[in-house]
Amino acid sequence: NAGVMQNPRHLVRRRGQEARLRCSPMKGHSHVYWYRQLPEEGLKFMVYLQKENIIDESGMPKERFSAEFPKEGPSILRIQQVVRGDSAAYFCASSPDNQPQHFGDGTRLSIL
Amino acid sequence: EDQVTQSPEALRLQEGESSSLNCSYTVSGLRGLFWYRQDPGKGPEFLFTLYSAGEEKEKERLKATLTKKESFLHITAPKPEDSATYLCAALHGSSNTGKLIFGQGTTLQVKP
Numbered sequence: 477n478a479g480v481m482q483n484p485r486h487l488v489r490r491r492g493q494e495a496r497l498r499c500s501p502m503k504g505h506s507h508v509y510w511y512r513q514l515p516e517e518g519l520k521f522m523v524y525l526q527k528e529n530i531i532d533e534s535g536m537p538k539e540r541f542s543a544e545f546p547k548e549g550p551s552i553l554r555i556q557q558v559v560r561g562d563s564a565a566y567f568c569a570s571s572p573d574n575q576p577q578h579f580g581d582g583t584r585l586s587i588l
Numbered sequence: 589e590d591q592v593t594q595s596p597e598a599l600r601l602q603e604g605e606s607s608s609l610n611c612s613y614t615v616s617g618l619r620g621l622f623w624y625r626q627d628p629g630k631g632p633e634f635l636f637t638l639y640s641a642g643e644e645k646e647k648e649r650l651k652a653t654l655t656k657k658e659s660f661l662h663i664t665a666p667k668p669e670d671s672a673t674y675l676c677a678a679l680h681g682s683s684n685t686g687k688l689i690f691g692q693g694t695t696l697q698v699k700p
Contacts, residue, residue: 480631509686519632519675519690532685567631575620575679577688579631 478503480570480580481550488586489558497553497583501570508551509577510543513565525551555585563587590615592678594691601666601698609661609674609694617681621659622688623652624675632675666698 481500489495501508510522521535525545536543540558545551555562565584569577593612601607613621620639624632636645638654645652649670651662661674673695677688 482631507686509688511688511690518692519677519688521687521689524686532687534685534687569631571686575686576622576634576637577686578634579624581629581631 480568480578482566482568482580482583484583485581486584486586488588490588491559492557495555495558495562495585497555497566497568497585499551499553499568499570499580501551501568502578505570505572505578507571507573507577508545509569509571510551510553511567511569511579513567513582515564519567522553558585558587560587590678590680590689592676592689592691594674594676594694596694597692598695599697601663601696603667603698603700604665606662606664606666608663609676609696611659611661611676611691612657613659613676613678613689614657615678615680615689618678619681620679621654622677622679623650623659623661624677626673626675626693635674663696666696668698668700671696671698 508525511519513519523543524532540556542554565582567582569579571577595610623635626632636652641656649664653660673693675693676691680687
């Protein structure tokens with residue numbers, strides 16, 4: 477069984493560019509979650525999605541960040557006009573109807 | 589404010605030296621307490637879920653327990669391959685969110 481797949485594993489962007497992070501959940505999982513891990517900090521919840529719906533986005537910054545989980549294809553976390561402070565590891569997790577959440581190996585985003 | 593605190597931040601053990609990791613939580617309406625293991629450069633790997641005070645789960649050299657205010661991860665006769673960061677996370681009480689609140693983690697090093 478394939479686990480949660482995230483790509484790219486590493487992403488480098490210049491300030492002002494857009495970053496797109498992709499997440500394919502485990503087979504049979506319809507719930508997707510995004511977390512951010514800043515250097516020297518713990519994992520922080522960003523957003524929880526089910527197919528075509530955002531259920532909880534209480535951890536998403538109000539501007540520049542958006543997430544989607546379309547009917548077909550992976551979940552996308554999009555960061556517009558990136559700034560240095562966006563440098564972090566972004567983790568995606570998925571679950572079936574009930575917990576637990578299973579995590580991918582993350583995307584390391586570096587902003588030049 | 590919902591919070592999860594882990595102690596100690598770092599722990600060094602000799603191979604075979606048993607110990608415990610602590611996770612204290614203040615989360616309204618806890619719906620589950622989760623333990624994960626994270627290796628460098630990887631995503632968190634699910635270990636256990638605990639749902640109610642008094643519950644215990646075991647897997648190889650690890651045993652997780654839960655009280656009304658804290659959880660413990662007991663490591664019996666650890667081996668060098670148990671070296672990793674152990675994360676504790678609480679599932680928020682609201683029924684419409686999958687938000688996990690993570691502690692900062694305990695980094696365990698087991699020396700041969």
